[in-house]
Amino acid sequence: MSMKLKALLKSPWVFHLSTGSCNNCDIEVLDCLTPRFDIERFGMLLAGSIKHADVLLVTGSCNRMSVERMKRMYEQVPRPCLVVAIGECALSRGMFIHSYNCPVPLDQIIPVDVYIPGCPPKPEAIIAGVVKLIEKVGSKT
Amino acid sequence: MIYLFYLLVYGFLLTAALGLFASWVDRKVTARVQYRIGPPLLQPLIDIVKLMGKETLIPRGASRNTFLLSPVAGLSSVILASALLWVVGLRPGDGFLGDWIVAIYLLTIPSISIIVGGFASGNPLASLGSSREMKLVLAYELPFVLAALVPVIRAGLILRLGDIVVAQQIAGATATSLSGIIALIVAILCVQAKLALVPFDIPEAETEIIHGPLVDYSGSSLALYRLMKNMLLFTLPFFLVILYLGGIRLTGIHILWSVLKYLVLVAIITVIRNTNPRVRIDQALRFFWGPVTILSVIAVVLAVLGL
Numbered sequence: 100m101s102m103k104l105k106a107l108l109k110s111p112w113v114f115h116l117s118t119g120s121c122n123n124c125d126i127e128v129l130d131c132l133t134p135r136f137d138i139e140r141f142g143m144l145l146a147g148s149i150k151h152a153d154v155l156l157v158t159g160s161c162n163r164m165s166v167e168r169m170k171r172m173y174e175q176v177p178r179p180c181l182v183v184a185i186g187e188c189a190l191s192r193g194m195f196i197h198s199y200n201c202p203v204p205l206d207q208i209i210p211v212d213v214y215i216p217g218c219p220p221k222p223e224a225i226i227a228g229v230v231k232l233i234e235k236v237g238s239k240t
Numbered sequence: 241m242i243y244l245f246y247l248l249v250y251g252f253l254l255t256a257a258l259g260l261f262a263s264w265v266d267r268k269v270t271a272r273v274q275y276r277i278g279p280p281l282l283q284p285l286i287d288i289v290k291l292m293g294k295e296t297l298i299p300r301g302a303s304r305n306t307f308l309l310s311p312v313a314g315l316s317s318v319i320l321a322s323a324l325l326w327v328v329g330l331r332p333g334d335g336f337l338g339d340w341i342v343a344i345y346l347l348t349i350p351s352i353s354i355i356v357g358g359f360a361s362g363n364p365l366a367s368l369g370s371s372r373e374m375k376l377v378l379a380y381e382l383p384f385v386l387a388a389l390v391p392v393i394r395a396g397l398i399l400r401l402g403d404i405v406v407a408q409q410i411a412g413a414t415a416t417s418l419s420g421i422i423a424l425i426v427a428i429l430c431v432q433a434k435l436a437l438v439p440f441d442i443p444e445a446e447t448e449i450i451h452g453p454l455v456d457y458s459g460s461s462l463a464l465y466r467l468m469k470n471m472l473l474f475t476l477p478f479f480l481v482i483l484y485l486g487g488i489r490l491t492g493i494h495i496l497w498s499v500l501k502y503l504v505l506v507a508i509i510t511v512i513r514n515t516n517p518r519v520r521i522d523q524a525l526r527f528f529w530g531p532v533t534i535l536s537v538i539a540v541v542l543a544v545l546g547l
Contacts, residue, residue, distance in 0.1 A: 102289065102293065103290070103294075104293075106286050106290035106293060107290050107293070109283075109286045109290070110283065110290045134274050137271070137276040137277055137278075139267075139276065140278060140279060140280070142279055142280070142283050142286060142287070147446045147447075147450030147455075148451050148455045150455065150456055150457065150458040151451070151454075151458065153290070153294070177294045177296070177297055177458040177459050178294070178295045179293075
C-alpha cells in the first residue's frame with residue numbers, strides 16, 4: 100500500500116454533510132465523538148472545512164435542492180477522498196422513495212465506498228462501517 | 241557550517257519532533273480531561289504525512305503566490321526562531337547583541353503569515369478570521385513585549401538572550417522574584433493568545449468561522465501550517481523557559497529539570513485551554529489592553545526598583 104493511503108487510513112478526518120436528513124443521523128454521527136465512543140483514538144477528527152476533509156459522511160435523502168450543493172461539495176474535497184452513506188435515506192431514500200423530490204439515491208449521484216444502514220444507525224454501527232471502509236480500502240491496494 | 245547544523249538539526253528536526261510530541265501531549269491531556277482515551281503517540285506525525293499526500297487546491301479568486309508562500313514564510317520564521325533559541329539555550333555565549341528583539345519579531349511572523357494567507361485565499365470566513373487575528377496580535381503584543389522586558393532589566397539592560405541566561409544562573413531564575421512571577425503570568429496569557437488556544441482561539445473559532453484563515457487551505461500548505469503550529473507549541477514555552485525559568489542545561493540532573501520546566505508550562509497551557517470558554521474579540525482586546533497591560537507595567541516598575 101502506498102504511504103499516502105496508509106497515512107490517510109490512520110487519520111481520516113471526516114466532514115459531515117446533510118442533504119436534507121431529519122437530523123437523527125447527524126446526532127448519531129456527533130455521538131461518535133463523545134467520550135463514550137471517542138473515535139479520536141483512531142485518529143478521526145471532525146473537520147470544519149470541506150477542504151480539510153478526507154471522508155465525506157453523507158446523510159439524508161438527496162433532494163433536488165441539495166443535490167447540486169452536494170455535487171459542488173464533493174468536487175471540493177481534496178483527492179484522495181472516500182464517501183460514506185449513513186442512514187436509510189442516503190442508502191435508498193427510505194420513506195421518501197416515492198417522493199417527487201428525491202429522484203435517485205446517493206450512489207447514483209456520486210461514488211459511495213461504504214453503506215451504513217439504519218434509521219438512524221447506532222454509533223457502534225457507524226464505527227463498524229468505518230472499520231469496514233478501512234479494511235476495504237486497505238485490501239484493495 | 242555550525243550555523244547550518246543548528247538551523248537544520250536543532251531548528252528544524254529536533255524542534256519538529258518535540259513540537260509534534262508536545263501536540264500529542266496536548267491532545268492526550270485534553271482527551272484524559274474529558275474521560276476519553278485519546279490519539280496514539282504518532283498521530284500528529286501521521287496527520288502531517290497524510291496532509292502532504294493530499295491534493296492542494298487553490299481557490300478561484302485567490303492570489304496564488306501569496307496563498308502558497310505564506311505558510312512557507314511562517315514555518316521558516318519558526319525554524320529560525322527556534323534555531324536562535326537553541327543556540328542561546330545550549331551555548332549562552334554564542335548569541336549576538338539584540339537577539340532578544342530578533343526572537344520577538346520572528347515569533348510574531350507566524351501570526352502575520354496566517355493573516356496574509358487568510359486574506360489571500362479570498363474566502364469571506366478566512367478574511368473574517370484574519371481580521372480577528374490582526375486585532376488579537378495588536379492586543380497581546382504590547383503586554384508580551386513589556387513582560388519580556390522584565391528579564392532584560394534584571395540582567396542589567398542588555399538585550400542579549402545569552403546574558404539573560406547567564407545572569408539567571410548567577411542570581412537565580414527571573415521567576416523567583418516578584419516582578420518575574422507577574423511577568424511570567426502575563427507571558428503565559430500572551431502565549432495562549434499567540435498559539436490561538438481556547439480562551440483566545442477567536443481567529444479560528446471552529447464552531448463559528450470553521451478554522452478562520454485556514455478554511456481554504458488543503459494538502460501540503462495545510463500540512464505546513466499544522467507543522468508550524470506544532471513547532472510553535474514547542475518554541476514559545478521554550479522562549480519562556482529561557483526568559484523566566486533560567487534556560488536549559490543538558491548536563492546530568494539538569495536534563496530532568498529542563499524537561500520538567502518545559503512540561504509544566506505545556507501542562508499549564510493545556511489546562512487553561514481545557515477549562516475555559518472562548519471569549520469575544522472585544523473582550524479579549526479589553527482584557528489584554530486593560531488588566532494584563534497594567535500587570536506588565538507593574539512588573540516592569542518592580543523590576544526597575546529591583547524587586
